[in-house]
Amino acid sequence: MKLLEYEGKEIFxxxxxxxxxxxxxxxxxxxxxxxxxxxxxxxIVKAQVLAGGRGKAGGVKLARTAAETRELAGRMxxxxxxxxxxQGKALTVEEVLVEEACEAAREMYISVVLDRKEACPVxxxxxxxxxSIEELAHSHPEKILKVLVDAEAGLADFQARQLAFDLNIPKxxxxxxxxxxxxxxxxxxxxxxxxxxxxxLAITKDGRLLALDAKIVTDDNALFRHKDQAxxxxxxxxxxxxxxxxIGINYIGLDGDIGCMVNGAGLAMATLDTVKMxxxxxxxxxxxxxxASVDQITRAFQxxxxxxxxxxxxxxxxxxxxxxxxxxxxxVEASKTVKITVPLIVRLEGTNVKEGRKILAGSxxxxxxxxxxxxxxxxxxxxxxxxxLCRYC
Amino acid sequence: xxxxxxxxTKLIVHGFTGAQGSFHAQQCMEYGSAIVGGVTxxxxxxxxxxxxxxxxxxxAVKATGADVSLIFVPPPYAADSILEAAAAGxxxxxxxxxxxxxxxxxxxxxxxxxxxxxxxxxTLVGPNCPGVITPGECKAGIMPGYIxxxxxxxxxxxxxxxxYEAVWQVTSQGLGQSTVVGIGGDPVQGMNFVDTLxxxxxxxxxxxxxxIGEIGGAAEEDAARxxxxxxxxPVFCFVxxxxxxxxxxxxxxxxxxEGNAGTHASKVAALKKAGATxxxxxxxxxAAVAAQLKAKTKTKAARK
Numbered sequence: 126m127k128l129l130e131y132e133g134k135e136i137f138x139x140x141x142x143x144x145x146x147x148x149x150x151x152x153x154x155x156x157x158x159x160x161x162x163x164x165x166x167x168x169i170v171k172a173q174v175l176a177g178g179r180g181k182a183g184g185v186k187l188a189r190t191a192a193e194t195r196e197l198a199g200r201m202x203x204x205x206x207x208x209x210x211x212q213g214k215a216l217t218v219e220e221v222l223v224e225e226a227c228e229a230a231r232e233m234y235i236s237v238v239l240d241r242k243e244a245c246p247v248x249x250x251x252x253x254x255x256x257s258i259e260e261l262a263h264s265h266p267e268k269i270l271k272v273l274v275d276a277e278a279g280l281a282d283f284q285a286r287q288l289a290f291d292l293n294i295p296k297x298x299x300x301x302x303x304x305x306x307x308x309x310x311x312x313x314x315x316x317x318x319x320x321x322x323x324x325x326l327a328i329t330k331d332g333r334l335l336a337l338d339a340k341i342v343t344d345d346n347a348l349f350r351h352k353d354q355a356x357x358x359x360x361x362x363x364x365x366x367x368x369x370x371x372i373g374i375n376y377i378g379l380d381g382d383i384g385c386m387v388n389g390a391g392l393a394m395a396t397l398d399t400v401k402m403x404x405x406x407x408x409x410x411x412x413x414x415x416x417a418s419v420d421q422i423t424r425a426f427q428x429x430x431x432x433x434x435x436x437x438x439x440x441x442x443x444x445x446x447x448x449x450x451x452x453x454x455x456x457v458e459a460s461k462t463v464k465i466t467v468p469l470i471v472r473l474e475g476t477n478v479k480e481g482r483k484i485l486a487g488s489x490x491x492x493x494x495x496x497x498x499x500x501x502x503x504x505x506x507x508x509x510x511x512x513x514l515c516r517y518c
Numbered sequence: 519x520x521x522x523x524x525x526x527t528k529l530i531v532h533g534f535t536g537a538q539g540s541f542h543a544q545q546c547m548e549y550g551s552a553i554v555g556g557v558t559x560x561x562x563x564x565x566x567x568x569x570x571x572x573x574x575x576x577x578a579v580k581a582t583g584a585d586v587s588l589i590f591v592p593p594p595y596a597a598d599s600i601l602e603a604a605a606a607g608x609x610x611x612x613x614x615x616x617x618x619x620x621x622x623x624x625x626x627x628x629x630x631x632x633x634x635x636x637x638x639x640x641t642l643v644g645p646n647c648p649g650v651i652t653p654g655e656c657k658a659g660i661m662p663g664y665i666x667x668x669x670x671x672x673x674x675x676x677x678x679x680x681x682y683e684a685v686w687q688v689t690s691q692g693l694g695q696s697t698v699v700g701i702g703g704d705p706v707q708g709m710n711f712v713d714t715l716x717x718x719x720x721x722x723x724x725x726x727x728x729x730i731g732e733i734g735g736a737a738e739e740d741a742a743r744x745x746x747x748x749x750x751x752p753v754f755c756f757v758x759x760x761x762x763x764x765x766x767x768x769x770x771x772x773x774x775x776e777g778n779a780g781t782h783a784s785k786v787a788a789l790k791k792a793g794a795t796x797x798x799x800x801x802x803x804x805a806a807v808a809a810q811l812k813a814k815t816k817t818k819a820a821r822k
Contacts, residue, residue, distance in 0.1 A: 210765070212765075239624070242735075244628075245624055246624070276624045276628065344621070346593060375769045390768055391681075391730070391758050391773075392758075394677075394732060394758040395800045407761070443679040474683075
């Protein structure tokens with residue numbers, strides 16, 4: 126799960142990382158007058174969205190006076206924001222963070238991420254921060270430092286020192302930095318993160334070392350041991366996605382018109398690819414999981430059909446753990462509670478396939494069965510096209 | 519000789535008495551796999567599915583001489599079960615469990631690497647995988663047995679159901695599989711593509727290899743380097759996730775395009791450059807393998 130900046134900063138604070146003073150988070154619908162802005166200012170108002178490049182998109186603003194801060198915060202809430210990381214889609218700013226402003230003398234980059242190949246955390250750092258680390262990695266790979274970290278022991282003192290020397294950390298901030306790096310690794314392992322990023326890590330003109338931003342991505346698989354994280358809202362997921370997640374179904378909304386219900390993430394992805402090859406576009410990625418019950422299939426149908434774009438539904442099940450007769454029973458059961466008004470194409474293969482196909486054939490339901498994924502995809506694309514035509518006739 | 523599993527394999531099942539463990543252990547036994555017992559702490563001394571249950575992996579290995587572990591325990595305890603099996607002297611551990619925290623696997627890998635350095639190598643397959651099957655000899659996993667057939671095509675894949683799809687196409691072409699290895703869809707895992715390709719390259723029964731990849735990570739790019747440098751057998755690939763939007767985790771913890779890393783295009787380009795055949799349409803992979811193998815047989819026959 127991706128955390129917003131202020132959520133990440135709460136974790137940073139608990140982990141003892143140095144931050145700017147925060148004056149509060151304003152949510153959509155709240156009055157900017159509720160912000161308690163004591164102190165002389167200036168302040169900085171930051172849009173809380175899950176995308177980099179906020180600054181360029183007008184999501185980070187400096188305010189000289191308290192009145193200006195309130196005005197900017199009020200204006201930023203509800204703003205539609207498109208950055209280079211949002212794939213052309215606009216994100217609505219639902220929360221803004223107000224913090225003390227500072228003047229950075231130097232900006233660096235530091236993150237801890239999982240190195241899949243080495244199977245351990247790795248610190249990625251650069252003396253040049255504030256900009257896109259991906260761009261820097263591309264244009265100047267030699268400026269990127271990498272330090273492999275022992276997940277059990279943490280970052281060793283000598284590694285932290287080496288990193289500080291390599292980044293040319295001034296003497297005054299040297300010890301501050303080594304402690305910072307070690308604590309950052311502890312935050313990473315402590316909250317089961319897959320990414321903890323500080324961009325920029327700044328040394329201010331008045332000589333303070335500060336994490337100016339916070340980006341944390343946590344491992345969903347570890348939520349069972351982080352009750353506090355599990356209670357946080359998922360800002361990335363749409364309402365339908367959240368509903369699916371709550372019942373253990375993996376759903377991601379897409380732009381097309383063919384609803385898909387598949388078992389297994391790989392097959393679900395391949396089904397989307399196959400639909401595309403057949404000339405159509407999938408409306409969603411949906412993995413019903415390994416041990417889905419009849420009840421779950423019913424709810425999966427309800428979820429798929431909530432999307433008004435859906436013009437046909439393609440069910441592609443290759444039974445392993447999931448038995449085909451369960452799926453078939455789920456389809457029949459679902460049709461009793463959910464009115465399936467669009468064409469339904471079902472392709473079953475695997476454990477108990479004969480029983481499954483028989484249940485479908487004998488159900489009296491209006492559906493088409495297919496023998497292969499390719500046949501099913503073609504039938505679904507044709508059916509969706511037909512439905513789209515019918516709307517105009 | 520196929521790879522990893524054969525007729526002589528003796529399996530123990532962790533989480534034997536649970537719902538998933540029971541169902542799939544039964545299916546494996548019906549397929550003909552030699553399941554010699556199971557492990558469920560607290561149920562030692564009892565019997566389940568006609569096999570003895572042990573409290574610990576060590577007891578199970580001591581009593582049965584098992585050499586392969588099949589793990590079905592829930593995610594919070596899966597990493598511990600892997601380590602328990604390794605400590606009990608098991609040399610091949612297959613972990614089916616889905617949803618194991620990545621940092622747990624980081625710690626498991628660290629221990630297994632330390633054991634390897636001390637001269638005791640353990641092979642781990644998974645987690646979050648369908649398991650391994652050597653058709654006609656031993657099934658250790660959750661794949662439907664009947665779609666397989668003994669033959670010369672080695673299959674290795676990051677995805678469960680996608681593996682079945684490829685296997686079924688091969689079988690429908692009248693061909694069969696030497697061994698099918700589901701390495702799983704997690705970012706930190708046991709055997710990877712290169713480890714498996716090495717075994718297939720050395721295996722006499724394997725004549726061609728199907729490799730099913732997906733977006734995320736760099737395992738396919740690593741495999742491409744190995745294929746180019748060492749593989750003499752033909753390799754057929756499909757990479758899932760061509761149409762997946764970047765930044766979203768597509769079900770598997772490992773299937774995510776982050777920035778410019780792990781893209782479909784980069785993997786396909788690397789594999790093609792390495793000389794592998796990459797099919798765009800998954801439905802064509804069986805036919806592609808069949809065309810190549812049948813052409814080879816014909817040339818051989820013509821030479822004779």
